[in-house]
Amino acid sequence: MKKPFYKRWATYLYAFLAIVLLGMILPDAPDGKPAAENIAEAAAEPTAEEKAAAEEQAKKDAEAAARIAEITKKNEAEAAKKAQAKAAEDAKAEEQAAQQTAALSEAYDRLIAESDGVIVSIVAESDYEIVNVRLTDDFAYLPVTLRQQFVDDFGGRIESNTRAQMFEGRGSSDFVYVYFVNSKGEHLAETKHLERGWKVK
Known part of the structure; x- marks a missing residue:
């Protein structure tokens, strides 16, 4: 047996009101997204402290980069x-x-002349x-005293002249070995290394 119409109407009204109240109590997911997505997005969004x-x-990174660039520029300028x-x-x-x-070459030319x-x-x-000093082959026929006087x-x-031009500032301990030779490359005098000086052969 069916309920009277007014009783059925009251049941429908109560059901409708219950649905409306539930809709008001339960918030809708924003933008139609599932609640889980909204929670994940809220967790991923940085806080104000994290942003600061x-x-x-x-x-700080920008300041450090600027300092490095300044130091690099300064070092490059100093290197240049x-x-x-x-x-x-x-x-x-x-x-x-x-x-x-050039000066020594001129001095040698004067000595040759x-x-x-x-x-x-x-x-x-x-x-x-x-220094190799090449002498004329006729030098061997001169008297020993003249030859000794010449080489000395x-x-x-x-x-x-060689030491003054090429070894200035090095000190007097620098040796310059002068050898007298003929056209064949034969030594015409013995060059002393320790005492310095020459002895004709």
Whole structure:
């Protein structure tokens, strides 16, 4: 037997009101997303403290990068300055060496001219530590006293000029070995190494 209409209507009304109340009590998921997604998004979003810490760290990183860039720029400028100074120093040393070589060459030419044809050439080797003085082959026919006097005079002057031009500032302990030879490369005098000086053969 069916319930009267008004009783059924009351049941429907109660059910409708219950649904409305439940809808008001239970909040809807925003944007139609499941609650689990909303919880995950809320957990992933940084807090104000985390944002502030991240901004502070970014500021520190930027300051550190700026300091590194400044130091790098300063080091590069100093390196360029040192390289420029080194290049200028090397150029000055090369110019000085060229001047010394030219002056010594002129001194050798004067000595050759003063020898009246006895000295044919003066050639240095081993960074001017050894100087070979080539004499005319007629030198061997001169008296021993004249030959000894010649090698003592010109040998000393060649040694002095070489040391003055090429070994200035190194000290007097630097030896310059002067050898007198003929056209065949034969030694015409013995060159002393310890006492210095020469003894004709």
